[in-house]
Amino acid sequence: MNTRRPYIVGLTGGIGSGKSAAADGFAAHGITVVDTDVIAHALTSPDGAAIPTIRRLFGEHMIAADGSMDRARMRALVFSAPESRRQLEAILHPMIQALSAQLCADASSPYVILAVPLLIESGRYRERCDRICVVDCPEALQIERVGRRSGLSASQVQAIMQAQATRAERLAAADDVIDNSGSLDDLRKQVGILNEGYISQALLARQA
Ligand SMILES: CC(C)(COP(=O)(O)OP(=O)(O)OC[C@H]1O[C@@H](n2cnc3c(N)ncnc32)[C@H](O)[C@@H]1O)[C@@H](O)C(=O)NCCC(=O)NCCS
Numbered sequence: 001m002n003t004r005r006p007y008i009v010g011l012t013g014g015i016g017s018g019k020s021a022a023a024d025g026f027a028a029h030g031i032t033v034v035d036t037d038v039i040a041h042a043l044t045s046p047d048g049a050a051i052p053t054i055r056r057l058f059g060e061h062m063i064a065a066d067g068s069m070d071r072a073r074m075r076a077l078v079f080s081a082p083e084s085r086r087q088l089e090a091i092l093h094p095m096i097q098a099l100s101a102q103l104c105a106d107a108s109s110p111y112v113i114l115a116v117p118l119l120i121e122s123g124r125y126r127e128r129c130d131r132i133c134v135v136d137c138p139e140a141l142q143i144e145r146v147g148r149r150s151g152l153s154a155s156q157v158q159a160i161m162q163a164q165a166t167r168a169e170r171l172a173a174a175d176d177v178i179d180n181s182g183s184l185d186d187l188r189k190q191v192g193i194l195n196e197g198y199i200s201q202a203l204l205a206r207q208a
């Protein structure tokens with residue numbers, strides 16, 4: 001295990017803004033990506049550590065035939081009932097926080113990308129980040145891209161956006177902004193430039 005605290009760049013953005021695409025871009029430069037969405041999926045997979053508590057608190061009907069959390073059913077519930085969303089978050093967020101901290105500590109790349117959709121909202125991660133990088137695009141593009149990827153309707157995506165910080169709040173918290181209103185190639189170019197900067201900043205931080 002690494003004893004030195006890694007330099008951490010928090011990567012965030014609204015639903016469908018392009019966080020995963022940006023994270024893939026950093027990973028292509030050899031940078032370790034710790035993605036809280038990936039951790040949340042693992043915790044709610046058939047053998048996931050959160051399944052027994054979800055079964056107990058939400059009931060058997062929230063567990064799919066394969067033993068995983070029924071994601072579509074849970075999505076429909078939590079984005080129409082804030083109390084249920086907070087209940088699910090109370091189960092998952094402490095586990096996600098602990099696992100993501102461990103994965104960051106174990107990383108050996110020049111810096112770590114910590115991808116967290118709720119970075120601005122939760123307050124759990126901000127103090128762990130040396131910089132905050134926001135992936136941004138107009139809301140209409142978020143809706144269009146999520147619709148194309150996941151088949152969700154505009155109103156379903158808007159319900160999720162209601163549970164997130166606004167675009168203006170995220171931009172106000174950003175040290176760096178990736179403008180993802182263009183092509184995936186434009187996105188990769190911006191990631192390449194930021195990567196150079198983050199490597200230098202991480203080196204400087206280590207020498208300080
Ligand atoms: C509600 C769930 C079941 C929907 O599953 P689904 O497969 O449709 O979405 P997925 O997990 O891939 O998340 C996609 C996006 O939804 C948004 N989102 C997810 N959870 C939340 C939340 N609690 N509040 C606001 N937005 C959220 C984020 O933009 C995320 O990137 C799932 O997102 C979930 O378990 N959420 C609770 C865990 C959580 O807060 N995850 C965010 C990482 S910290």
Ligand SMILES: Nc1ncnc2c1ncn2[C@@H]1O[C@H](COP(=O)(O)OP(=O)(O)OP(=O)(O)O)[C@@H](O)[C@H]1O
Nearest residue numbers: 014015016017018019020021145149180182183184
């Ligand atoms: N610049 C782009 N041009 C075209 N499609 C894009 C672009 N960026 C991302 N996409 C596509 O839009 C969808 C959403 O992008 P991505 O999954 O990276 O967003 P995300 O912020 O991780 O989403 P979520 O919040 O749902 O996890 C994906 O299908 C992705 O391939």
